[in-house]
Amino acid sequence: MKEIQEFGPNVKKLEREVVQFIQENLFIGQKNAFSTIKSYFITRKYLTQGLLEKLTDFSRGTISQEINTMLTLGIIEKKRTSSTGEIIYALKSVEYGFLHGFLNSTKEINSLTEDVFRLKQEMEKEKQKLTDHEGFDEIFELLEAFSRTKPLLSLLLDELEREMENLNVE
Amino acid sequence: MSSEKTFEELVNVGQKIISNYFRENSVVSVKELKQKFNNILKNPFWTEEKVREMLHLLSKKNLSSQEQEALIRKMEEMIDELYSKYIKDKPYLLPKEMKKYEQGLIEFFRKTGDLKGQSEVFSTILGYLMIHKNLTQEQLRNLSNYSKGAISINLKPLVKSGFVKKKLIKGERKYLYSLEGKMGELASHMGLFKAELNRDSLSFINRKMEELALYEGEEGKERLTNQLLGILNYLNMQKKALMTILQSEYIKNL
Numbered sequence: 103m104k105e106i107q108e109f110g111p112n113v114k115k116l117e118r119e120v121v122q123f124i125q126e127n128l129f130i131g132q133k134n135a136f137s138t139i140k141s142y143f144i145t146r147k148y149l150t151q152g153l154l155e156k157l158t159d160f161s162r163g164t165i166s167q168e169i170n171t172m173l174t175l176g177i178i179e180k181k182r183t184s185s186t187g188e189i190i191y192a193l194k195s196v197e198y199g200f201l202h203g204f205l206n207s208t209k210e211i212n213s214l215t216e217d218v219f220r221l222k223q224e225m226e227k228e229k230q231k232l233t234d235h236e237g238f239d240e241i242f243e244l245l246e247a248f249s250r251t252k253p254l255l256s257l258l259l260d261e262l263e264r265e266m267e268n269l270n271v272e
Numbered sequence: 273m274s275s276e277k278t279f280e281e282l283v284n285v286g287q288k289i290i291s292n293y294f295r296e297n298s299v300v301s302v303k304e305l306k307q308k309f310n311n312i313l314k315n316p317f318w319t320e321e322k323v324r325e326m327l328h329l330l331s332k333k334n335l336s337s338q339e340q341e342a343l344i345r346k347m348e349e350m351i352d353e354l355y356s357k358y359i360k361d362k363p364y365l366l367p368k369e370m371k372k373y374e375q376g377l378i379e380f381f382r383k384t385g386d387l388k389g390q391s392e393v394f395s396t397i398l399g400y401l402m403i404h405k406n407l408t409q410e411q412l413r414n415l416s417n418y419s420k421g422a423i424s425i426n427l428k429p430l431v432k433s434g435f436v437k438k439k440l441i442k443g444e445r446k447y448l449y450s451l452e453g454k455m456g457e458l459a460s461h462m463g464l465f466k467a468e469l470n471r472d473s474l475s476f477i478n479r480k481m482e483e484l485a486l487y488e489g490e491e492g493k494e495r496l497t498n499q500l501l502g503i504l505n506y507l508n509m510q511k512k513a514l515m516t517i518l519q520s521e522y523i524k525n526l
Contacts, residue, residue, distance in 0.1 A: 103494065107491060109491060109496070110491040110493070112487045113487055113491065113492040113493050114492070116484055116496070117492070117496055120480055120496075124503075127469060127472070127473060128473060133391055144502070144503065145496060147499060196505070197505055197506040200506045201509070210384075218376075218377075221377075232370065235369055235370050236363055236366055236367060237366040237370045238370065240404070241377060244377055244402060244403060245373070248380065257516070257517060257520055258513070258517060261516055265509045
């Protein structure tokens with residue numbers, strides 16, 4: 103199968119619906135250019151910057167920036183240079199595209215909960231002085247709740263790592 | 273009805289109970305308060321003095337079930353009314369001693385949001401709503417310094433997903449955006465929401481696969497079919513992970 107393919111009109115229309123669905127439901131809140139480009143990698147697997155420009159209407163600069171981010175995150179890789187001199191990028195696998203970023207961010211979030219824990223300890227020390235202030239209960243409740251998410255994050259990390267191991271990435 | 277006077281008497285006591293609730297609790301939940309009123313006769317564990325007074329009146333007057341129903345509806349109307357007033361008067365700018373902790377939490381939301389690929393505005397809004405529970409767009413603007421447009425755009429997906437509720441403030445031409453419930457409820461709501469989203473996504477992709485099968489011979493059909501199979505595979509992995517988490521002791525104990 104050719105790496106870079108033109109899609110027929112019906113397939114292209116259906117692809118747009120899928121991209122829109124992914125963006126609105128599975129990549130909720132993610133930056134627009136990043137999620138759009140990642141969605142097209144999910145539907146096409148192989149892409150060049152030129153083809154992405156046609157599909158998304160984003161500028162070369164934006165596309166190049168987001169491609170570099172995805173390369174750094176390990177979501178895509180450089181496959182080869184085409185006969186016209188364009189670099190062909192490839193998504194490692196659909197599952198990897200969704201899971202990889204999620205796994206890395208969960209690991210980082212897990213370490214960020216340490217900061218929250220320290221903030222909570224600091225607040226506990228000052229409790230007597232702060233307890234009557236507006237917002238004390240709400241903030242303390244949140245700090246306590248986030249400090250307690252460590253076991254849940256560890257559980258989630260174990261589950262994700264198991265899934266990643268089971269993935270057959272090309 | 274026993275008498276108009278008795279009804280009025282009960283409404284007045286109810287009004288005091290509601291006012292006390294809003295005054296004495298720093299974290300309020302309209303849903304919880306309405307539930308408490310609905311259960312007042314069946315499960316009167318509320319120990320407040322005014323509640324005891326109401327229960328005493330209720331037992332003396334022996335209301336019919338229709339009359340009890342009317343009283344509960346009246347209480348619910350009053351909760352909405354007093355809640356609007358409470359929101360209008362509630363201070364949302366925290367004292368300087370608390371600012372450090374508020375900013376610490378917002379920084380945590382921004383960093384974790386950034387890791388998930390979420391925009392800074394989106395994460396900041398979510399953070400302020402988690403801290404303050406209820407805010408108007410104007411209040412969000414004052415807290416975050418983001419533009420009106422940026423706030424409005426980023427609130428939309430939160431409202432659409434059902435995570436944030438949008439409600440018109442009585443007597444004002446403003447909407448209130450709320451994250452209702454306690455942390456445990458929020459976590460469980462998010463879990464359920466994700467499970468629901470996972471089901472909807474599986475059904476959407478399956479429908480698109482069936483549709484795609486009709487375009488025999490069209491270019492790109494085979495590639496897109498393979499890619500959609502990958503999405504289905506991912507969604508099934510997600511489903512398995514969600515079930516493990518939802519059934520975990522941690523979530524049950526929240």
